[in-house]
Amino acid sequence: MESQYKVNSNGGIESGATATTRVANKRNIRGWDLVLRFSALALSLAAAVVLGVDKETTTVSMTLVPTLPAVNVPVTAKWHYLSAFVFFVVANAIACAHAAISLLLTLANRGGNKGIALMVVLFDLVMVALLFSGIGAALAIGLMGYEGNSHVQWKKVCNVFDKFCDQAAAAMALSGAASVAFFFGWCLPP
Secondary structure (H helix, E strand, C coil): CCCCCEECCCCCEECCCCCCCCCCCHHHHHHHHHHHHHHHHHHHHHHHHHHHCCEEEEEEEECCCCCCCCEEEEEEEEHHHCHHHHHHHHHHHHHHHHHHHHHHHHHHCCCCCHHHHHHHHHHHHHHHHHHHHHHHHHHHHHHHHHHCECCCCECCCCCCCHHHHHHHHHHHHHHHHHHHHHHHHHHCCC
16 A cells, blocks of 8 residues: 655645645736836936936025125036036936846846846846945035035025926936835846
8 A cells, every 4th residue: 555645845735636836927027027117217307307407597685895885696507517427317317327228138138147137136226326336426515405514605506497496306306206116126036
């Protein structure tokens, strides 16, 4: 009489009934991967564009001599006047290009080539670091514009250029969301 239990290759015991193991649907994981990559592409592009078109001109009255009346001077704030904002826009443009390329590679890699998947994941991590450094640089300058620095007599400017500062803050939020999308794209198994 044959036993209904058999020893499997791992040393465990299997019952005579065939046990089926369900595997997670790889198509759903790939679908989320594509959604996250497309989101990262759209968010990093939006962040670069929002800060790239950021410009505000306002008139500031300056008193040159206390006995004379104030002089009204038009002053313009542009994103490319600050190197931290230039770095932020370039970092988001690079991340956007990477998202487009990785989206195409993910679509082309239906066979599941592990080398391509590993390369995309490694570059995703590089993009997370690049976006976080761009956000950090832009945030440091943004806080300087918002609060000023009394130690070196730098005045705050966000009370004068409020639209410019609001648009820069929105770009930083979009870039933060893009970096989160890149990070969660890394967390999903290839």
